[in-house]
Amino acid sequence: MRHNVYVIRLHPDVLKSRKFRDENPDHVPGKPCVYVGVTGLSPDVRFDNHKAGYKACGFVKKYGETLLTELYEKYNPMSYDRASEMERKLADSLRKKGYAVWQR
Numbered sequence: 001m002r003h004n005v006y007v008i009r010l011h012p013d014v015l016k017s018r019k020f021r022d023e024n025p026d027h028v029p030g031k032p033c034v035y036v037g038v039t040g041l042s043p044d045v046r047f048d049n050h051k052a053g054y055k056a057c058g059f060v061k062k063y064g065e066t067l068l069t070e071l072y073e074k075y076n077p078m079s080y081d082r083a084s085e086m087e088r089k090l091a092d093s094l095r096k097k098g099y100a101v102w103q104r
Helices: 012-016 018-023 043-052 058-063 080-096
Strands: 004-010 033-039 064-067 100-103
Touching (some): 004 058, 004 080, 012 018, 018 100, 033 043, 033 058, 033 080, 043 058, 043 064, 058 064, 080 100
Parallel strands (some): 033 100
Antiparallel strands (some): 004 033, 004 064
């Protein structure tokens, strides 16, 4: 049980990307834009890696602002299988609340 889900707040300018907007047709204006991921590292280290361009999501590298620990901390740590499932569930839950979500 050494995997973690994490959520990163993205700057709203990410909405200028058609690819991002197309993935989030039900985004509620004013709700946060986020990236949801899973990692075998601590979320802090993984965020730093994204920002440094190491195994990075381009949206996080360019628009990543901060970890939103209140959205994921209670779930960690867990097995890889559980983390992968939680990544999808958390992304879906945030979308239903009007967030714009990128998750791969």
